[in-house]
Amino acid sequence: MSLTARELLHKVADDAGLTYQTVARRINRMMRKGSGLIESVQKIAVEQNLKPDRYRIDPVKIVSETEKILREDYTQTLMISAVLGQMVEARGKERFPSPAFFAFTEILSRITDARRDTKSETSIEIEDSTTRIIELMTTLVSVLCEWSEQGVVGISHDCPDSLRDIARAIFRKTKLLQGGLWTCISCGNIVDAKETRALMCHECDTQLSGSRSIEDRFESLGGRVRKGYGRSSEE
Ligand SMILES: [Zn+2]
Numbered sequence: 001m002s003l004t005a006r007e008l009l010h011k012v013a014d015d016a017g018l019t020y021q022t023v024a025r026r027i028n029r030m031m032r033k034g035s036g037l038i039e040s041v042q043k044i045a046v047e048q049n050l051k052p053d054r055y056r057i058d059p060v061k062i063v064s065e066t067e068k069i070l071r072e073d074y075t076q077t078l079m080i081s082a083v084l085g086q087m088v089e090a091r092g093k094e095r096f097p098s099p100a101f102f103a104f105t106e107i108l109s110r111i112t113d114a115r116r117d118t119k120s121e122t123s124i125e126i127e128d129s130t131t132r133i134i135e136l137m138t139t140l141v142s143v144l145c146e147w148s149e150q151g152v153v154g155i156s157h158d159c160p161d162s163l164r165d166i167a168r169a170i171f172r173k174t175k176l177l178q179g180g181l182w183t184c185i186s187c188g189n190i191v192d193a194k195e196t197r198a199l200m201c202h203e204c205d206t207q208l209s210g211s212r213s214i215e216d217r218f219e220s221l222g223g224r225v226r227k228g229y230g231r232s233s234e235e
Contacts, residue, residue, distance in 0.1 A: 002057055003065060005037060005139040012041050012055055016048035032149050036156055037142040059143045059163055062136050063107060069129050070111045076121045080130045081108065085185075085199055087134075098177055099145060099152050100137040102170045105185060145170060151178065 002008035013023040023044060030040035042052035070077045084104055087096035121129070144167040146154040152174045155167045173183050182193040186204035197205040 001061070002055075003062055003139070004135040005057070005142060006135060008037075008041055008055060008057055012045055012048075012050070015050050015054075016044065018048075031142070031147055034146075034148045034153075036146070036158060037139075038158060057139060057143055059140055059158075060160055062140045062143075063163065063166075066104075066107050066133060066136050066140075067111060069133060070108060072129075073121060076126050076129060077108075077111075079126050080133055083130050084133070089199065096134065097138065097141070099141040099170050099174045100134070102173045103137045103141050103144070103166060104133065106166045106169050141170060145174075 002011055009023050009027060010020055012018075013020045016023075026044060027037070027040045030043065031037060035043070038055070038057060041055045045052045045055050070080070081104075084096055084101060087094060088098055088101040090096070141152070144156055144159045144163055145152045146156045152171055155164065155171055159167045176183060176190060177193060180193050181190050182196045182199070182201075183190055184196070184201035184204055185199045186208075187201060189201050191201040195202055200208070
């Protein structure tokens with residue numbers, strides 16, 4: 001079974017003898033009209049006389065793999081979070097979609113046992129893990145949420161019960177953002193999206209600005225319930 005949208009599209013393209021680009025363009029169009037990712041891929045499979053059941057994505061496995069990567073090493077997780085935080089604020093092609101970022105922070109807030117620097121990843125390894133997380137998160141939101149031209153419009157009926165909480169949080173935060181409101185990644189308060197700094201509300205940003213390090217930023221990701229990420233066994 002495929003784990004990311006890219007893998008799934010490659011599989012159906014290969015099996016149907018179509019190019020990846022042709023399939024990708026069609027899927028994009030279908031999804032803008034409100035068809036789900038899996039649904040769209042399966043429609044193409046049927047058209048091409050392929051068995052639709054062979055084209056699935058298991059969101060539970062996506063979450064497990066993401067958790068596994070984020071537990072590997074604290075420094076690596078820090079770097080990934082920092083990169084995604086910058087990308088969600090970026091403009092244009094580099095931009096990481098906010099629903100995918102919300103999915104990331106939800107999963108991150110469930111992780112409590114990352115090891116502290118047991119090995120040092122090379123920058124290439126960290127970059128590979130970041131790319132993998134980006135693909136996993138964009139795929140996850142396309143499976144868990146219902147989409148239309150306006151973006152996320154609800155929770156997908158394919159969403160398994162165990163992931164409904166995540167889907168609901170993504171939907172709620174995305175809705176707020178569409179209305180011009182941002183959920184501070186540090187305290188969880190809802191603030192005007194125009195007034196945020198580094199994904200935080202003004203107060204949290206001011207508090208941290210004296211000691212703005214990548215760790216401070218990272219410690220704030222994942223919401224107010226979590227304190228001392230990854231340190232539970234050491235302190
Ligand atoms: Zn705040």
